[in-house]
Amino acid sequence: MKSSLLFLTAFAYAAVSAAEPPYTFIEGKVPEDVQPDGNSIVFEGPKEILVIDTGRHPEHTDKIIAVAKARNKPITAIINTHWHLDHATGNARIRSAYPGAKLHASTAVEEALQGFLIRNVEKAKARLEDPSVPEPRKADTRLYLNAINDPANLVPDQPVKGAMSINVGDRKLQLHLAKYAATEGDVWVHDPASKTVFVGDLVVVPLPFFDTGCAEGWRQALAEIDKVDFQTLVPGHGLPMDHAAFSNYRSAFDAFTACAGSSQPTASCVAIWMQKGAAFVAMHPDPKYSEAALAYYVDQVLRIPAKRAEYCGNPNEAAR
Numbered sequence: 001m002k003s004s005l006l007f008l009t010a011f012a013y014a015a016v017s018a019a020e021p022p023y024t025f026i027e028g029k030v031p032e033d034v035q036p037d038g039n040s041i042v043f044e045g046p047k048e049i050l051v052i053d054t055g056r057h058p059e060h061t062d063k064i065i066a067v068a069k070a071r072n073k074p075i076t077a078i079i080n081t082h083w084h085l086d087h088a089t090g091n092a093r094i095r096s097a098y099p100g101a102k103l104h105a106s107t108a109v110e111e112a113l114q115g116f117l118i119r120n121v122e123k124a125k126a127r128l129e130d131p132s133v134p135e136p137r138k139a140d141t142r143l144y145l146n147a148i149n150d151p152a153n154l155v156p157d158q159p160v161k162g163a164m165s166i167n168v169g170d171r172k173l174q175l176h177l178a179k180y181a182a183t184e185g186d187v188w189v190h191d192p193a194s195k196t197v198f199v200g201d202l203v204v205v206p207l208p209f210f211d212t213g214c215a216e217g218w219r220q221a222l223a224e225i226d227k228v229d230f231q232t233l234v235p236g237h238g239l240p241m242d243h244a245a246f247s248n249y250r251s252a253f254d255a256f257t258a259c260a261g262s263s264q265p266t267a268s269c270v271a272i273w274m275q276k277g278a279a280f281v282a283m284h285p286d287p288k289y290s291e292a293a294l295a296y297y298v299d300q301v302l303r304i305p306a307k308r309a310e311y312c313g314n315p316n317e318a319a320r
């Protein structure tokens with residue numbers, strides 16, 4: 001009796017893991033010499049294509065368009081998990097091929113276009129004039145300037161202001177809004193039918209990027225995600241993971257940010273992620289990269305009151 005049960009369990013597991021996911025995963029590359037692309041997801045309905053995140057470089061976005069062309073169906077909807085340009089620059093390219101594509105995103109990008117995104121415009125223009133800057137970096141700079149000069153392709157015509165759903169044929173995708181997490185508004189997507197969540201940069205390998213992040217809101221977002229019955233989580237960068245790996249990520253995140261919020265030395269906080277998040281650190285070729293990035297985020301973001309105020313939604317404190 002016992003052995004037949006075991007056999008059944010093993011068989012069911014094999015059947016689940018062999019099943020094809022009902023979406024196409026396009027991995028965002030993180031090259032050494034240029035800016036990264038975020039991951040993209042393509043869902044196919046009976047007559048339409050829906051895309052989650054559109055990348056930065058034309059080479060990435062063209063892989064999405066190639067899927068739509070191969071299926072001979074128009075891209076009718078784009079979801080941006082957040083406004084970072086490695087996830088949203090490709091919106092314009094997709095819409096020039098498919099002008100009817102609706103853009104679902106948080107309205108946080110409107111504020112970013114007045115603040116974070118325009119802070120480096122002068123430096124960017126200077127870079128284009130500088131003969132010592134290599135061409136690939138200049139190409140990235142042009143992509144950045146084109147994107148921020150084209151707000152209609154960043155600001156949503158379908159704003160996500162709370163929980164909502166979008167249908168792709170019979171499939172009902174559930175959208176959730178996390179406030180003051182990796183950005184001021186992060187959208188994450190749950191597909192109950194395939195038990196998958198697509199969380200953008202709420203989960204990033206090898207470590208969370210806090211450039212526009214708020215530790216408290218982010219912890220809350222990870223707790224919400226953890227409550228969902230999912231088997232596969234697709235992060236903003238890096239390969240899909242199972243629920244157990246995500247729970248490990250979450251506990252490393254909670255411990256690291258608790259340390260950053262305390263008076264413990266920076267090195268102790270770095271050591272917490274390097275140890276508890278070791279499985280994620282190992283996914284990057286250079287552990288020194290993770291150590292340096294973690295120390296930077298503790299000292300230059302998480303412990304800087306003005307940045308905390310800006311990214312945690314306290315405008316009074318931000319103005320000081």
Ligand SMILES: [Zn+2]
Binds near residue numbers: 037084087236237
């Ligand atoms: Zn990203």
